[in-house]
Amino acid sequence: QVQLVQSGAEVKKPGASVKVSCKASGYTFTGYYMHWVRQAPGQGLEWMGWINPNSGGTNYAQKFQGRVTMTRDTSISTAYMELSRLRSDDTAVYYCARARGYSSSAWFDPWGQGTLVTVSS
Amino acid sequence: SYVLTQPPSVSVAPGQTARITCGGNNIGSKSVHWYQQKPGQAPVLVVYDDSDRPSGIPERFSGSNSGNTATLTISRVEAGDEADYYCQVWDSSSDHHVVFGGGTKLTVL
Numbered sequence: 001q002v003q004l005v006q007s008g009a010e011v012k013k014p015g016a017s018v019k020v021s022c023k024a025s026g027y028t029f030t031g032y033y034m035h036w037v038r039q040a041p042g043q044g045l046e047w048m049g050w051i052n053p054n055s056g057g058t059n060y061a062q063k064f065q066g067r068v069t070m071t072r073d074t075s076i077s078t079a080y081m082e083l084s085r086l087r088s089d090d091t092a093v094y095y096c097a098r099a100r101g102y103s104s105s106a107w108f109d110p111w112g113q114g115t116l117v118t119v120s121s
Numbered sequence: 122s123y124v125l126t127q128p129p130s131v132s133v134a135p136g137q138t139a140r141i142t143c144g145g146n147n148i149g150s151k152s153v154h155w156y157q158q159k160p161g162q163a164p165v166l167v168v169y170d171d172s173d174r175p176s177g178i179p180e181r182f183s184g185s186n187s188g189n190t191a192t193l194t195i196s197r198v199e200a201g202d203e204a205d206y207y208c209q210v211w212d213s214s215s216d217h218h219v220v221f222g223g224g225t226k227l228t229v230l
Binding site for chain 1: 152156163166207209213220221223
């Protein structure tokens with residue numbers, strides 16, 4: 001079955017970087033865009049951007065431009081999201097999610113299990 | 122940027138019908154997708170393209186979209202439907218290509 005498995009929880013200090021992985025299985029990794037969404041404690045969902053696993057092309061939400069980098073390794077069907085210059089308000093659960101449907105109206109299915117990133121001094 | 126407005130909470134008795142709205146400017150011209158999120162779990166797609174259901178989602182879940190409001194309807198509500206629900210669209214007019222509503226907490230009384 002289609003599955004996305006993310007890396008484990010991280011604790012980082014302010015100013016550091018974090019890199020979260022998302023390993024895909026059960027489908028052709030390069031055939032579907034991968035998106036990243038985060039959720040701060042008790043808050044809603046916030047879209048961060050996407051990567052085209054086939055070409056490596058990316059598109060980031062303006063809020064994260066300059067701080068986020070999305071990459072992939074097609075040999076191991078894994079997508080990565082790196083966030084730099086971490087602040088306390090970056091504390092959140094980070095999800096990867098496979099996009100389906102037309103690129104300008106896609107939905108997300110499935111989602112990874114989430115990775116908690118805690119930023120604390 | 123495009124804004125989606127959801128009521129913070131909706132309450133319904135078991136067996137009744139819950140309706141969760143998602144408001145946006147001319148949202149009827151967009152495809153709306155809905156997700157269910159239970160505490161401590163990742164979101165799960167329950168309706169896509171306004172009214173289609175993924176395999177495995179009960180027929181009790183349905184969607185509609187017209188004018189400035191999209192609606193997720195849950196018929197014969199069960200205790201297990203208690204969760205947060207989020208609507209989602211694409212906004213190609215800005216860099217915020219993906220937009221989520223603020224979420225609605227469904228409470229089963």
